Amino acid sequence: xxxxxxxxxxxxxxxxxxxxxxxxxxxxxxxxxxxxxxxxxxxxxxxxxxxxxxxxxxxxxxxxxxxxxxxxxxxxxxxxxxxxxxxxxxxxxxxxxxxxxxxxxxxxxxxxxxxxxxxxxxxxxxxxxxxxxxxxxxxxxxxxxxxxxxxxxxxxxxxxxxxxxxxxxxxxxxxxxxxxxxxxxxxxxxxxxxxxxxxxxxxxxxxxxxxxxxxxxxxxxxxxxxxxxxxxxxxxxxxxxxxxxxxxxxxxxxxxxxxxxxxxxxxxxxxxxxxxxxxxxxxxxxxxxxxxxxxxxxxxxxxxxxxxxxxxxxxxxxxxxxxxxxxxxxxxxxxxxxxxxx
Amino acid sequence: xxxxxxxxxxxxxxxxxxxxxxxxxxxxxxxxxxxxxxxxxxxxxxxxxxxxxxxxxxxxxxxxxxxxxxxxxxxxxxxxxxxxxxxxxxxxxxxxxxxxxxxxxxxxxxxxxxxxxxxxxxxxxxxxxxxxxxxxxxxxxxxxxxxxxxxxxxxxxxxxxxxxxxxxxxxxxxxxxxxxxxxxxxxxxxxxxxxxxxxxxxxxxxxxxxxxxxxxxxxxxxxxxxxxxxxxxxxxxxxxxxxxxxxxxxxxxxxxxxxxxxxxxxxxxxxxxxxxxxxxxxxxxxxxxxxxxxxxxxxxxxxxxxxxxxxxxxxxxxxxxxxxxxxxxxxxxxxxxxxxxx
DNA sequence: CTGTTAGCGCTTTCAA
DNA sequence: TTGAAAGCGCTAACAG
Numbered sequence: 001x002x003x004x005x006x007x008x009x010x011x012x013x014x015x016x017x018x019x020x021x022x023x024x025x026x027x028x029x030x031x032x033x034x035x036x037x038x039x040x041x042x043x044x045x046x047x048x049x050x051x052x053x054x055x056x057x058x059x060x061x062x063x064x065x066x067x068x069x070x071x072x073x074x075x076x077x078x079x080x081x082x083x084x085x086x087x088x089x090x091x092x093x094x095x096x097x098x099x100x101x102x103x104x105x106x107x108x109x110x111x112x113x114x115x116x117x118x119x120x121x122x123x124x125x126x127x128x129x130x131x132x133x134x135x136x137x138x139x140x141x142x143x144x145x146x147x148x149x150x151x152x153x154x155x156x157x158x159x160x161x162x163x164x165x166x167x168x169x170x171x172x173x174x175x176x177x178x179x180x181x182x183x184x185x186x187x188x189x190x191x192x193x194x195x196x197x198x199x200x201x202x203x204x205x206x207x208x209x210x211x212x213x214x215x216x217x218x219x220x221x222x223x224x225x226x227x228x229x230x231x232x233x234x235x236x237x238x239x240x241x242x243x244x245x246x247x248x249x250x251x252x253x254x255x256x257x258x259x260x261x262x263x264x265x266x267x268x269x270x271x272x273x274x275x276x277x278x279x280x281x282x283x284x285x286x287x288x289x290x291x292x293x294x295x296x297x298x299x300x301x302x303x304x305x306x307x308x309x310x311x312x313x314x315x316x317x318x319x320x321x322x323x324x325x326x327x328x329x330x331x332x333x334x335x336x337x338x339x340x341x342x
Numbered sequence: 343x344x345x346x347x348x349x350x351x352x353x354x355x356x357x358x359x360x361x362x363x364x365x366x367x368x369x370x371x372x373x374x375x376x377x378x379x380x381x382x383x384x385x386x387x388x389x390x391x392x393x394x395x396x397x398x399x400x401x402x403x404x405x406x407x408x409x410x411x412x413x414x415x416x417x418x419x420x421x422x423x424x425x426x427x428x429x430x431x432x433x434x435x436x437x438x439x440x441x442x443x444x445x446x447x448x449x450x451x452x453x454x455x456x457x458x459x460x461x462x463x464x465x466x467x468x469x470x471x472x473x474x475x476x477x478x479x480x481x482x483x484x485x486x487x488x489x490x491x492x493x494x495x496x497x498x499x500x501x502x503x504x505x506x507x508x509x510x511x512x513x514x515x516x517x518x519x520x521x522x523x524x525x526x527x528x529x530x531x532x533x534x535x536x537x538x539x540x541x542x543x544x545x546x547x548x549x550x551x552x553x554x555x556x557x558x559x560x561x562x563x564x565x566x567x568x569x570x571x572x573x574x575x576x577x578x579x580x581x582x583x584x585x586x587x588x589x590x591x592x593x594x595x596x597x598x599x600x601x602x603x604x605x606x607x608x609x610x611x612x613x614x615x616x617x618x619x620x621x622x623x624x625x626x627x628x629x630x631x632x633x634x635x636x637x638x639x640x641x642x643x644x645x646x647x648x649x650x651x652x653x654x655x656x657x658x659x660x661x662x663x664x665x666x667x668x669x670x671x672x673x674x675x676x677x678x679x680x681x682x683x684x
Numbered sequence: 685c686t687g688t689t690a691g692c693g694c695t696t697t698c699a700a
Numbered sequence: 701t702t703g704a705a706a707g708c709g710c711t712a713a714c715a716g
Contacts, residue, residue: 014702015703016696017702020695020701028702029701032702046455047694048693054393054710055693075421078421086440090452095461097437098428098438099432118343119403347709358686358710359686362685370685371686374685374686390708393711394709394711396694396711397710398692
């Protein structure tokens, strides 16, 4: 493997100046810089990460730590995250370390070890919860990290997120605007930050329309077809709240809702309006629903690039607040909502 | 972060001797070793990997490189591999780097970069093909690697594999022993090493029983229910070979075969015997098939530990041939095979 | 059994 | 604009 010394020798400069040329320092003549870079390329020079780390304190490696769960192997969202991040980081010439911990193993010690031996510069946190111990630990240890999502209302940490509050507010407002008053929300697993934010946006829209909150219309669960199917069936059972509109946390849930409504002989949107949030993970074509599903649209795949870029910035010393990004979303109306029957 | 110097100062020894004590060198008194290790623990000392790498040439990091494919997100085998290896390596105090390359990006340059900057000590190769360029490259670059599976008949490289030849030989022999002569094989994707080995084992068993090879009975495809269902249906269509026994590359295929046979009104094992190889990935309970499925059994989850251990050995300087391991398998007869009708 | 010395490959003062 | 020297944290060769 070619070392810096080899390159220096090749161009007849000192190792020092060669290093400066390669790292685009200002005090190098343009001609020298070009000559050095050319030689480096010719020799296939690659800076030794360990050596660099030793002196600069940075290794160019980042990590994702997650406990192994029963359903990890079938969790396509997780694979999406991993694939997306891995690709973005390699684009930035950083290595992406995936650490899957035993299910019963506490993760904080894992972080401790990983930062203790100086291998990693920073972390990406996924599946943030409302009171996340990992964020607390990393903050106190002064290790850069970025959260996919947000922890709490006024987060101090770096994050990339969509505006879940606004997304739900927009969906619910659209429905109240049409005249609906019994609007169900099939949300995700309680405790996840984005789920909490969505509930709040939903509640706010209802409040603004002067509609009281009916707990029988708010449901939490794993975002699956089964959740949508079972909950819908239950809501239309005798004594159930029988909503006139249903908001789904994602498209998979909506799939189940459509099935249940069809089985119940209820028509979309004539009898029940349906609205869902689409993160483009489930690979379900929302336009292919019949009737075509109206959604709030915010592709999750667009988040890996800002996530990776922000973490890189953070490690590079940028201030936290430059790395607090909220991605866009939009409401796409198709044919699954209408005014309620009189 | 506590450094070696801190520990040395704490116990009043030189850095050198402290290092030796921590690394269990022979020329350290038992008392000293204990004292040093105690102090290291108290200070929460973690050796800096980069520093160690710089001098010893080893970083304690290994990698898996794979191209991103369309179905990666739903490839549960892949997740199993990743989760299994990640856990085993962390048990060995090594970091596991997952690099997912763009689908269209050639992987050799990725390896080149990864080893060029000295970040990784070795690699695990999955999805080995009969003439694998990665193995050729890594061999020539003298980078330790271990293959999940085997490349070619007399591999020089380290590997962990099951005896696919023997597995198929055993299944096919069991069936010929019962008197079957039209035995179909629904194998995996052509070109993968294990698929080739399985075909050979199958052919050998047939030859030994004096049965000519009928190409209409050998099928390649993605190991899915659909493959089993469609192929079976086709084989029993008019003009098809109508086998009396079907061997399935895995349990998912068998699931499809069972469905097809049921739809065709054919009974297992009275009309058709079915046998499958079970790697315990599909999470299908073979005993819950009706009638219970007979299988060759070789849990894939048992392979991560030997795979990780062998790679660690290899990096530690053990010779290749100590890291060529073939895992066990066994034939479990339940109720899906019987002698053919006369 | 223990300490001294040297050096891994790189970046960064400090001087010229 | 360039170079010499020092040092990041650790291990190994070479004394004692």
